[in-house]
Amino acid sequence: xxxxxxxxxxxxxxxxxxxxxxxxxxxxxxxxxxxxxxxxxxxxxxxxxxxxxxxxxxxxxxxxxxxxxxxxxxxxxxxxxxxxxxxxxxxxxxxxxxxxxxxxxxxxxxxxxxxxxxxxxxxxxxxxxxxxxxxxxxxxxxxxxxxxxxxxxxxxxxxxxxxxxxxxxxxxxxxxxxxxxxxxxxxxxxxxxxxxxxxxxxxxxxxxxxxxxxxxxxxxx
Amino acid sequence: xxxxxxxxxxxxxxxxxxxxxxxxxxxxxxxxxxxxxxxxxxxxxxxxxxxxxxxxxxxxxxxxxxxxxxxxxxxxxxxxxxxxxxxxxxxxxxxxxxxxxxxxxxxxxxxxxxxxxxxxxxxxxxxxxxxxxxxxxxxxxxxxxxxxxxxxxxxxxxxxxxxxxxxxxxxxxxxxxxxxxxxxxxxxxxxxxxxxxxxxxxxxxxxxxxxxxxxxxxxxxxxxxxxxxxxxxxxxxxxxxxxxxxxxxxxxxxxxxxxxxxx
Amino acid sequence: xxxxxxxxxxxxxxxxxxxxxxxxxxxxxxxxxxxxxxxxxxxxxxxxxxxxxxxxxxxxxxxxxxxxxxxxxxxxxxxxxxxxxxxxxxxxxxxxxxxxxxxxxxxxxxxxxxxxxxxxxxxxxxxxxxxxxxxxxxxxxxxxxxxxxxxxxxxxxxxxxxxxxxxxxxxxxxxxxxxxxxxxxxxxxxxxxxxxxxxxxxxxxxxxxxxxxxxxxxxxxxxxxxxxxxxxxxxxxxxxxxxxxxxxxxxxxxxxxxxxxxxxxxxxx
Numbered sequence: 001x002x003x004x005x006x007x008x009x010x011x012x013x014x015x016x017x018x019x020x021x022x023x024x025x026x027x028x029x030x031x032x033x034x035x036x037x038x039x040x041x042x043x044x045x046x047x048x049x050x051x052x053x054x055x056x057x058x059x060x061x062x063x064x065x066x067x068x069x070x071x072x073x074x075x076x077x078x079x080x081x082x083x084x085x086x087x088x089x090x091x092x093x094x095x096x097x098x099x100x101x102x103x104x105x106x107x108x109x110x111x112x113x114x115x116x117x118x119x120x121x122x123x124x125x126x127x128x129x130x131x132x133x134x135x136x137x138x139x140x141x142x143x144x145x146x147x148x149x150x151x152x153x154x155x156x157x158x159x160x161x162x163x164x165x166x167x168x169x170x171x172x173x174x175x176x177x178x179x180x181x182x183x184x185x186x187x188x189x190x191x192x193x194x195x196x197x198x199x200x201x202x203x204x205x206x207x208x209x210x211x212x213x214x215x216x217x218x219x220x221x
Numbered sequence: 222x223x224x225x226x227x228x229x230x231x232x233x234x235x236x237x238x239x240x241x242x243x244x245x246x247x248x249x250x251x252x253x254x255x256x257x258x259x260x261x262x263x264x265x266x267x268x269x270x271x272x273x274x275x276x277x278x279x280x281x282x283x284x285x286x287x288x289x290x291x292x293x294x295x296x297x298x299x300x301x302x303x304x305x306x307x308x309x310x311x312x313x314x315x316x317x318x319x320x321x322x323x324x325x326x327x328x329x330x331x332x333x334x335x336x337x338x339x340x341x342x343x344x345x346x347x348x349x350x351x352x353x354x355x356x357x358x359x360x361x362x363x364x365x366x367x368x369x370x371x372x373x374x375x376x377x378x379x380x381x382x383x384x385x386x387x388x389x390x391x392x393x394x395x396x397x398x399x400x401x402x403x404x405x406x407x408x409x410x411x412x413x414x415x416x417x418x419x420x421x422x423x424x425x426x427x428x429x430x431x432x433x434x435x436x437x438x439x440x441x442x443x444x445x446x447x448x449x450x451x452x453x454x455x456x457x458x459x460x461x462x463x464x465x466x467x468x469x470x471x472x473x474x475x476x477x478x479x480x481x482x483x484x
Numbered sequence: 485x486x487x488x489x490x491x492x493x494x495x496x497x498x499x500x501x502x503x504x505x506x507x508x509x510x511x512x513x514x515x516x517x518x519x520x521x522x523x524x525x526x527x528x529x530x531x532x533x534x535x536x537x538x539x540x541x542x543x544x545x546x547x548x549x550x551x552x553x554x555x556x557x558x559x560x561x562x563x564x565x566x567x568x569x570x571x572x573x574x575x576x577x578x579x580x581x582x583x584x585x586x587x588x589x590x591x592x593x594x595x596x597x598x599x600x601x602x603x604x605x606x607x608x609x610x611x612x613x614x615x616x617x618x619x620x621x622x623x624x625x626x627x628x629x630x631x632x633x634x635x636x637x638x639x640x641x642x643x644x645x646x647x648x649x650x651x652x653x654x655x656x657x658x659x660x661x662x663x664x665x666x667x668x669x670x671x672x673x674x675x676x677x678x679x680x681x682x683x684x685x686x687x688x689x690x691x692x693x694x695x696x697x698x699x700x701x702x703x704x705x706x707x708x709x710x711x712x713x714x715x716x717x718x719x720x721x722x723x724x725x726x727x728x729x730x731x732x733x734x735x736x737x738x739x740x741x742x743x744x745x746x747x748x749x750x751x752x753x
Contacts, residue, residue, distance in 0.1 A: 003421075005444070065464050068443065068467040069444060069463065069467055070443070279644055279647060282643070283572075284572060310652055314652065317647065318649075318650040321648060321649070322644075322648040324641045324645060324648075326641050328639070328641045328642050330642070330660050330663070330664075331663045331664045340646075340651075341649040344650050344651050344655065390645065393649065397649065
């Protein structure tokens with residue numbers, strides 16, 4: 001009810017959006033770096049991720065103080081609980097991105113043509129993830145229009161399904177080739193693993209969007 | 222010691238009501254920070270109102286009370302004055318012009334709205350009509366009640382609603398430009414909407430005055446205040462920043478009270 | 485069955501009592517009005533007692549009542565203020581309150597005799613001052629009591645609020661507390677006035693009566709109530725008629741003052 005309360009709620013939203021934007025920058029840098037297959041710029045990608053843990057702690061503590069001081073109810077309560085759960089998802093996304101970059105170091109100008117082809121195809125997943133991140137940030141800022149929120153949520157859903165499809169295609173194609181060549185390429189299998197783990201990011205984004213729907217529209221957590 | 226962030230300082234303060242054997246307040250040590258809101262919470266009978274009323278010596282209306290210790294008021298140059306040593310009526314009057322009080326029950330005087338707010342000014346000896354008018358207008362604006370009263374300044378204050386009357390009492394106190402404002406459960410007799418309006422008002426006021434508020438409503442203390450003092454049976458159990466008291470209190474007694482384990 | 489029957493019986497009995505009580509009241513009023521109005525002429529108000537009218541009696545009664553008020557109201561109010569605001573409910577205060585209550589129920593004739601001994605005998609005869617003093621003695625306890633009680637109704641927070649603004653005690657009492665109790669105190673004054681304007685015994689052997697119009701307070705003074713007492717016992721019909729007229733006028737006066745008192749306390753939100 002007081003201005004202080006409103007201010008703090010807004011701060012939570014903004015700080016969370018900031019974390020998502022850091023993740024987005026990191027993803028975009030990763031996309032560029034992998035397209036160029038230039039392992040030197042891989043280090044750059046990790047930079048935005050370094051401060052994520054501290055930022056997440058800040059948001060957690062902010063939410064905690066809001067609970068202690070303002071006893072939020074109804075919509076404010078749902079929002080704060082939703083954001084509290086979101087921060088752990090965000091931390092995991094950051095972890096996923098770090099690991100992905102570490103693993104993608106196998107992509108360099110010396111790697112085989114097949115590898116590079118598969119990697120290029122898998123980049124569509126990254127592009128979907130970036131789109132989903134954009135939608136998620138928009139959702140955080142959209143506090144009023146319920147239809148728009150549902151719309152954004154379904155868009156994230158769509159991107160998620162796309163990544164599933166892309167991955168299935170890549171997997172099928174790769175396994176077929178291996179079968180044809182009677183060759184089990186360890187490296188290639190690992191690559192598939194890394195790609196699959198990367199698409200977990202967008203799964204988590206879908207979690208985040210459903211929590212935002214709970215916060216803004218209602219229902220169960 | 223540089224004390225320019227403290228406006229009042231309670232040191233080893235004991236207080237015993239007339240005709241009672243045991244003291245109602247025991248060795249209280251409490252600083253009041255300048256331009257901040259300090260809340261005093263605790264179950265009924267813990268002494269929080271008694272302590273508040275000692276801070277403008279209003280206990281002296283009723284003879285026979287005894288006290289020990291110091292309550293110091295710091296002036297703008299850093300000069301310190303123990304208000305417990307005041308004896309002359311003039312000194313009391315000056316003290317109460319610096320340390321104002323708002324009560325639980327709204328207490329409009331039986332006169333017009335204008336006269337109510339001007340009363341303290343007239344008591345202080347201000348005679349210039351223009352000055353009085355200006356200060357009344359400013360006080361009513363600061364108390365967020367100017368719009369509702371500007372067209373009926375000459376009507377009786379008793380015609381206002383409860384929430385408006387309480388804001389009028391705040392305007393009356395603020396007109397004197399006090400350094401400290403003491404609030405004794407100011408919203409417990411009001412409905413939630415008036416309560417919200419007055420809480421907003423108090424939050425605004427801390428720019429110009431230092432606020433001490435006694436409340437039995439813990440959420441009010443946690444929403445409004447910067448510092449909180451928890452009292453129990455005449456003792457000050459814990460004093461800290463509000464966020465610490467409500468998130469991480471040091472004393473078990475404080476924690477039990479805040480979590481509602483006793484009343 | 486028993487309970488229902490008992491209920492009905494009690495209901496009937498209480499209604500009957502109420503009706504009887506009101507019935508007597510109406511009987512008195514109707515008789516008084518009838519006998520009074522028929523005895524009223526224009527000359528009743530223009531002539532003095534010596535001429536068969538009540539002009540000097542009305543003026544005299546009011547004069548004494550007003551003079552008594554002039555003495556009793558300030559004394560009574562100040563005593564009431566002392567009791568409530570200054571005395572801190574000590575022993576002296578309770579003694580004063582008890583005495584005041586006793587005085588309120590003192591027989592008016594005893595007060596009359598007391599004043600006779602002090603103000604009539606030593607001064608060589610009936611005089612109006614004695615009557616005024618007697619009336620004042622009757623008024624004071626009532627005013628003390630109502631002032632005390634009306635001030636008690638003013639919440640203590642109001643006083644504290646005034647003090648908290650830097651007011652001194654006497655200023656707060658004068659400017660705030662008394663104002664807050666204004667209506668109650670005024671009503672108390674009005675009602676005590678209505679009480680004494682209808683008293684006979686205090687005037688009987690203090691100011692007695694006077695047939696003529698006079699404003700000389702050192703003499704016997706015309707009194708409406710004493711006249712009714714005298715006229716009612718005279719054998720002639722004219723006197724009796726005048727007694728009825730005077731009684732009716734007195735009743736109307738007291739009634740009007742009481743109604744005024746009620747009107748003043750009507751503004752309770």
